[in-house]
């Protein structure tokens with residue numbers, strides 16, 4: 454299968470890329486290398502995936518998911534079988550200081566990805582990483598997916614709940 458993987462330079466994304474490539478899939482990984490934490494760490498993640506010995510099956514592009522033309526350009530190429538959407542501004546505390554940025558990336562960026570996917574009429578197999586913080590101050594431990602998640606306590610949680 455051919456995957457579009459957003460957040461490919463991140464902690465989870467780079468491991469997902471490794472796993473998909475090890476299973477024989479093709480991966481186009483995108484990430485804007487946001488400086489929320491050390492960009493060198495993200496570059497090293499990409500270099501590790503590139504160096505893992507899957508020639509021709511991994512391509513990395515430094516792209517922002519909010520870039521309408523950039524995302525349309527990706528979907529205009531060879532079609533994807535599946536989109537794994539991990540790109541996000543993550544972090545509960547940081548979102549309190551930067552709520553607009555979290556809304557812009559996690560809501561508007563996700564909407565941009567989804568809109569372009571629908572317009573390009575590609576398979577609608579879309580995996581989206583949410584966060585356990587959507588359950589707010591629940592007393593139900595461990596969390597269950599059927600729990601209400603309409604009382605987010607921080608902008609990060611709200612920005613993940615909104616597109617879900």
Ligand SMILES: NC(=O)c1ccc[n+]([C@@H]2O[C@H](COP(=O)([O-])OP(=O)(O)OC[C@H]3O[C@@H](n4cnc5c(N)ncnc54)[C@H](O)[C@@H]3O)[C@@H](O)[C@H]2O)c1
Nearest residue numbers: 460462463464465484485486487517518539540541543582
């Ligand atoms: N790590 C966890 O414990 C955890 C728990 C729950 C949910 N998640 C979710 O899983 C996903 C991956 O988390 P992670 O821990 O790997 O975080 P991460 O910060 O390491 O990875 C996210 C990646 O998204 C990229 N990114 C940010 N804004 C972007 C933009 N506008 N365009 C393109 N790329 C952008 C960042 O540069 C980063 O590399 C996120 O959606 C996160 O909310 C993570």
